[in-house]
Amino acid sequence: MAKKFDIDIFSKWCKGCGLCIAICPKKVLELSEQVKSVPVRPDDCIGCHQCDNVCPDMAITVKERD
């Protein structure tokens, strides 16, 4: 069974720059109508932490699902 991850985006800090969306290898994230990044396919996440590391606003946390 592959590991599952939860992506938590703190929308108050997100400025919608789109770096996380472009960098995600599994296309988990999308831009919402409020111009904030939202995880639309969290089950596809492989936990590479690239979005977390690249976020200039430090709004993303990737945690392993219990």
Add this chain to the structure above:
Amino acid sequence: MPREDVKKLLRTKFMPHIWCPGCGHGIIMHAILRALADLKIPQDQICISSGIGCSSRMPGYIDACTLHTAHGRSLAFATGVKMANPGLTIVNVMGDGDGTAIGGNHFIHACRRNIGITAVVMNNNIYGMTGGQASPTTPEGAFASTAPYGAVDPTFDICKLAEGAGATFVARATVAQPAMCEQILKKAILHQKKGFAVVEIVSFCHTQFGRKNKRSRPMDNFNFLKDNSVMKAKADTMTAEELKGKIIIGEFVNIEDAREYTERYDEVIARAQKA
């Protein structure tokens, strides 16, 4: 929200920060915080100093001992802090203009002195805060508000400058490799016991530089840095022609047996007291 140990180092009441959406400086701040958190340095033993500019807003967001000083003079202030309290871990953050133009003298002399400070130079090729004037690192031919027909001056190679001035740890990374930035910063922070460490992190300014140079979105700049960076080991096998316009990343200098300035200064104090 970042992970818990990183969040502890943040002044969350001032977040979200002032930088533009997608700014490379945020990526560098995150890398610095992760490096400091991984090294488990107590908050009261960290000192972050900065000068003036976009990059120099960083200490405002970091919950440690912080110092926001005069333009280009951050290294002079950091030297004073280090001399007074050699036990502190000092990370001096500065921009390309702050470090190599206004503070050029402080920079080369801190390198020469080999004092235990980690200097992080965030190179975004432009004076972003003041309206996009050409800086010493604006590439030849690139447009800026003071160079509407393309910059004429050749650029500074910050790593070669630091190497020539005598820094004992010199490395470069770009924001397109956040994990590599973190690794290099960790090494540079640990190098403080042996002397001056310079880390040039190539960032971008899509608002002022990108707008005039056909890279107006953060992702355009990010991909540009990713496509144009070459690891040092590969660059050694390439010709000068092939390396034109490329950014060489990696560790350039790492002298392990260097002696740190405060140590040598303590010896002088001991000699003077005997006399």
